[in-house]
Amino acid sequence: MNINCEILDLRAFQLVVEFESFHRAAEALHMSQSALSRRIQKLEASIGAPLLERTTRHVAATATGQELLPLVRRMLEEFDASLFSLKDANSQRRGLITMACLPTAAFYFLPNVVRRFNEEFPHIRFRILDLTANDGLRAVARGEVEFGINLMGNSDPDLSFEALIDDPFVLAMRKNHPLAKKDVIRWPELEGHRLITVDRSSGNRALLDATLARANLRLNWFYEVTHLNTSLGLVEAGLGISVLPKLATPQGEHPFLVTRPIVDPVVTRTIGLVQRRSGRLSPASERFLEMLIKTWKQ
Structure with a gap:
């Protein structure tokens, strides 16, 4: 199905949403408000759904309009x-x-x-x-x-x-941590340490939990964060050690932190x-x- 609309229709929709006003959008496009309204109505007819909610004081995008707006901008x-x-x-x-x-x-x-x-x-x-x-x-x-x-x-x-690329999970810790003396870490060696990970809404956490469950391994996560960078901040502050993808760790020499591979099993994300x-x-x-x-x- 072909959608019949013009570039000016899309630009009109974008400006009305950004200005939250038909009047200001019409001024920016150098057209009358009635002509602007016809542009919006034509676009809505092409889409098959209302794109704007209009009141006497306010104009806002509908749910369909909000979904369409990023695509229109691009x-x-x-x-x-x-x-x-x-x-x-x-x-x-x-x-x-x-x-x-x-x-x-x-x-x-x-x-x-x-x-x-x-x-x-x-x-x-x-x-x-x-x-x-x-x-x-x-x-x-x-x-x-x-x-x-x-x-x-x-x-x-x-x-x-x-x-x-396959990006393996590694252990990040301060250089003075006891586990930093080892070249390779095995999962059971993490027991007894305060572990930091991302919360369960993360794809990284889902992958990690599923792989460890298949290997019959269970860890006690002490801290849960939303962003991996936050976990590195907690590690740098000496609050714990973090299991995270290698790509999420500093790639060069770090003044405080080191990473070590974790094996048996090696957990990777693609x-x-x-x-x-x-x-x-x-x-x-x-x-x-x-x-x-x-x-x-x-």
Whole structure:
């Protein structure tokens, strides 16, 4: 089914939501309020659902409108970027790359690849949504972003997953901790220590608990946090030791912290690229993913 709408219809919807006003949006678009209303009505007819809730004092997006808004923003940004590229007198390569990325990968690994890419393509911009695994998958599925860097385990038939790397769980602790003297840690050796982990809503926690349950191992988590970076802060403060993915730990020498592999069993998470099967990447994103895959494999 084809949806009959124009770029101006989408821009009108975006501005009404952002301004929370038909009057201000009409002024920004240099059109009458009646013409703006017709644009919105046309878009709503194409979508088949109301997009705005109107009162005498307030305008807000409906649930459908809130779901549509991120996609509209991305479409308009990419459209504007394409126009700027065509207008560029020096034929410099421009564009916008939108992605959803696990916070751990966004914090430690992604900046190095983005830096290298910007050195070669200085006019290509990025919009990076650092989201949890579930939120990242939804962002890709809804079209808010072109692709995602996420955990394996997605069951959505409309999404594809390309594995990039196996990221093992390690033990992070202060350098003066007794276990830091060991080269390798076994799970039973963690008993009796105050352990830090992410809460049960995390995909990392679900993977860890499931693997340990199959190995008939049970740990007493003393601290639960929402973000992996918080667990490192607690470790640095000397409050405990943390089991977390290696990618979530500092990659270089740290003044206070060390990590050790945990074995019997080795628990890993698989990280890779998530895309919509029916989607097409922009040329800028295709070039970036080529560099990303090459760098990650190295």
